[in-house]
Amino acid sequence: MIEMPLLSVESLNKTFGRQVACRDVSFELWPGEVLGIVGESGSGKSTLLNAIAGRLSVDSGKVLYRTATGQITDLISASDAQRRHLMRTEWGFVQQHARDGLRMGFSAGANIGERLMAIGQKHYGNLRDTALDWMQAVEISPERIDDLPRTFSGGMQQRLQIARNLVTHPRIVLMDEPTGGLDVSVQARLLDLLRRLVQEHNVAVIVVTHDLGVARLLAHRLMVMRRGEVVEAGLTDQLLDDPQHAYTQLLVSSVLSV
């Protein structure tokens, strides 16, 4: 086992006016680990994700990230340039709505190639070959490489967004309801794909979802949030099969079968 966490979040606090979005949230994420954050709408899970990614200012707390070169960087106090660089190279962010995470005016191939270009790859032939490989990896026909994402179905767009994020082999990927809004059959395919890619590339993931079935399938461990606070955390099957907190018991008992 590698003996160092990739990410340590320490006492993160965020309020919107008098509304508490995150209260004293702390956790660690280890290489290759998939952490699920569950809770109903308004529980603060998406705010937490955006705060970790530096898309949102926080009131207090630290987000300590161990970079590929072994330095510990606090993303909260890091400069915008430093943070942007890490987000582009070592991090990925998969949005719930693919159109927010894709460049809709650019071809599928360009969407995959963009992050590679951002880290200095310029050879057109190589970029195109890599894009073709990734389209296959996410089960989109390579013939569609020059098409605009808006001509894709919702499921295809989401798979393209995943390819766009994973192409630079990030060490951490954050996902906000990655299967939300997709048909059940499309969800199953996406979940299976995500599960496989995450395993193959040994990437650490924080996935926000309100779907406990998705959490069961993808996450090694879970944090349950309510009103900005983590009420319970632990191994995924422990939480779902032996929930201790009243709110977790309510969540688990509210679904038909997970």
Place this chain on the structure above:
Amino acid sequence: MSQEMIRVENLGKTFTLHLRGGIALPVLRDTSLSVAAGECVTLHGPSGAGKSTLLRSIYGNYRPQQGRILITHDGHPTDIVGAIPRVVLDIRRRTLGYVTQFLRVIPRVGTLDIVAEPLLARGAPAEHARTRAAELLSRLQIPEKMWNLPPATFSGGEQQRINIARGFCADYPILLLDEPTASLDDRNRKIVIELVDDARRRGTAIVAIVHDADTRAAITTRLLPMEAVGVAA
């Protein structure tokens, strides 16, 4: 004497049902157990005696409030009660297998891959894992034409046998069996009994729950009688 593989000490587990006014259901109290390599200990007692709760606690699935459960992992006793998720997952990947009668189906993954997965996760070469998975599926009489299909649409008995194949594929040093032969026909039950016996002779430490008396008699080397915990006076 064979190496001790599981040591349960003074385990206590109470379920608190917050949605039912916080009612407390004590299920285990002061439960202790030791299982050595090459033993098959069967938990025996009426419904509600806490057999499944004990088995799930040993697997790290349920979280007891008292006591400890030492699992011999990499040659060292490791307490799975309260262990952090990474440690529990590592124990499960390399030491501890759990077989129930219910297969948790993963969308789109074929039968052979489902069975081979635990062995792959232990680091075996893909070819070896698939060969071993094929042997087990053949032995459990799953027709070869089904091996590449995801088992979602298979019958209950077929899914159960696939789950058994999956549980035995990785040759874990410890196996937990929760009603592995329930709803199997005689012929398949006999095959499972042979699998359990083979594993035990190879030195696997086994804890089982088996309701069928003949199967129990066939696999058990020692019984652990269990009784329902009364509400404390």
